Amino acid sequence: MRVSVFGATGSIGESTFDLLSRRNDIRTVALTGGRNVARLAEQAKALHAELAVTAYDDCYPALKAALAGSGIEVAAGTEALVAAAERPCDWMMSAIVGAAGLAPGFRALAQGATLALANKESLVTAGPLLMREAAQHGARILPVDSEHSAVFQALVGEDIAQVERVIITASGGPFRDWSRERLEKATLAQAMKHPNWDMGQRITIDSASLFNKALELIETREYFGFDPAQIEAVVHPQSIIHALVGFRDGALMAHLGPPDMRHAIGYALNWPRRDDLPVARLDLARIGSLSFEAPDPDRFPALRLAREVMELRGHAGTAFNAAKEVALDAFIAGQIGFLDMAALVERTIDSLLSDSGLTDPVTALETIAAMDQMARERARALAMEMV
Numbered sequence: 001m002r003v004s005v006f007g008a009t010g011s012i013g014e015s016t017f018d019l020l021s022r023r024n025d026i027r028t029v030a031l032t033g034g035r036n037v038a039r040l041a042e043q044a045k046a047l048h049a050e051l052a053v054t055a056y057d058d059c060y061p062a063l064k065a066a067l068a069g070s071g072i073e074v075a076a077g078t079e080a081l082v083a084a085a086e087r088p089c090d091w092m093m094s095a096i097v098g099a100a101g102l103a104p105g106f107r108a109l110a111q112g113a114t115l116a117l118a119n120k121e122s123l124v125t126a127g128p129l130l131m132r133e134a135a136q137h138g139a140r141i142l143p144v145d146s147e148h149s150a151v152f153q154a155l156v157g158e159d160i161a162q163v164e165r166v167i168i169t170a171s172g173g174p175f176r177d178w179s180r181e182r183l184e185k186a187t188l189a190q191a192m193k194h195p196n197w198d199m200g201q202r203i204t205i206d207s208a209s210l211f212n213k214a215l216e217l218i219e220t221r222e223y224f225g226f227d228p229a230q231i232e233a234v235v236h237p238q239s240i241i242h243a244l245v246g247f248r249d250g251a252l253m254a255h256l257g258p259p260d261m262r263h264a265i266g267y268a269l270n271w272p273r274r275d276d277l278p279v280a281r282l283d284l285a286r287i288g289s290l291s292f293e294a295p296d297p298d299r300f301p302a303l304r305l306a307r308e309v310m311e312l313r314g315h316a317g318t319a320f321n322a323a324k325e326v327a328l329d330a331f332i333a334g335q336i337g338f339l340d341m342a343a344l345v346e347r348t349i350d351s352l353l354s355d356s357g358l359t360d361p362v363t364a365l366e367t368i369a370a371m372d373q374m375a376r377e378r379a380r381a382l383a384m385e386m387v
């Protein structure tokens with residue numbers, strides 16, 4: 001099987017690398033990264049990749065030097081990323097963080113490759129187009145987000161029309177018990193302390209604010225086509241159950257596993273078979289008990305915003321994700337507070353409602369790109385007012 005990994009140097013990328021390193025039936029076509037060129041070069045050598053690409057032009061000399069004499073091709077820049085996604089492959093991991101992951105995924109689908117989709121922003125931003133592209137080219141998208149992989153697995157052999165509801169779980173993050181007053185002063189370092197999962201910086205902070213869960217609610221609608229009213233989120237601090245699917249006879253099918261992304265990645269890699277994976281087995285007696293609680297919309301407004309976005313449809317997902325990325329950048333830079341992130345996203349959506357075509361149906365990548373840019377500009381302007 002020919003594979004490519006986009007975002008190979010990140011958290012999902014490293015877990016994918018780990019699984020690929022254990023296989024001897026894989027041919028690695030392209031590996032891509034951002035600024036961590038030393039690691040990208042190591043991975044490319046270890047997997048005997050044909051091509052290594054950094055997203056940044058200024059990183060080209062360092063990557064070229066690190067791969068000198070290896071026979072591995074080197075390229076840099078966003079166009080090179082897209083060209084790498086056009087190289088024939090059978091399976092592509094989409095694990096770039098943020099909206100930058102969108103274009104390579106489209107190219108992989110256009111060549112009929114299976115797209116293992118960790119980049120949830122792709123579905124939130126361009127869900128209808130992505131699903132249409134896959135259908136047009138007979139390509140398959142396999143979810144890698146643990147909740148969506150869990151739903152996907154719970155649906156095997158089932159009639160999706162008999163599904164009553166889907167429940168995705170949220171750990172609640174490091175601030176689950178914090179008051180609003182404390183949340184207002186929450187720092188970057190505190191937001192980075194996820195209780196269960198070891199992930200990249202951006203998704204870790206999004207988990208603390210529940211923006212990650214908000215993206216996942218939208219992702220669930222876009223991928224499976226459920227009505228927003230059928231999709232729920234519940235806080236489950238142990239992160240053992242990843243999602244549950246409820247059927248019209250009242251049965252709830254839960255997917256359980258340790259918090260290790262190699263399960264969902266490995267499932268997408270081996271699909272439609274199941275194969276051995278190097279993940280810990282759950283010791284239920286040792287875990288003892290599992291608990292659940294309703295998310296608090298007052299302290300974590302992101303879920304309410306996600307519902308509004310799902311109702312608005314059109315380009316609202318694009319604007320939501322773009323505004324969220326700007327808000328996150330501003331929080332990481334210390335310009336706005338933790339709770340300001342949700343306020344900024346809400347204000348951006350509100351300000352776009354009147355004049356921007358926010359709710360026009362999504363028909364082309366160009367209109368998505370335009371909305372993405374408009375929302376970022378609007379969010380940056382509003383962020384300046386909040387600083």
Ligand code: NDP
Binds near residue numbers: 012
């Ligand atoms: P990381 O931040 O750990 O890694 C991101 C990867 O993308 C790195 O390879 C990085 O390169 C590269 N990258 C960053 N910016 C750009 C850019 N502008 N253009 C091209 N490449 C870029 O992220 P995660 O692995 O945590 O997450 C990746 C995606 O998977 C996200 O969409 C996230 O929401 C999703 N996801 C992650 C989970 C997790 O457990 N981590 C779980 C479920 C979904 P470099 O580091 O070299 O600069």
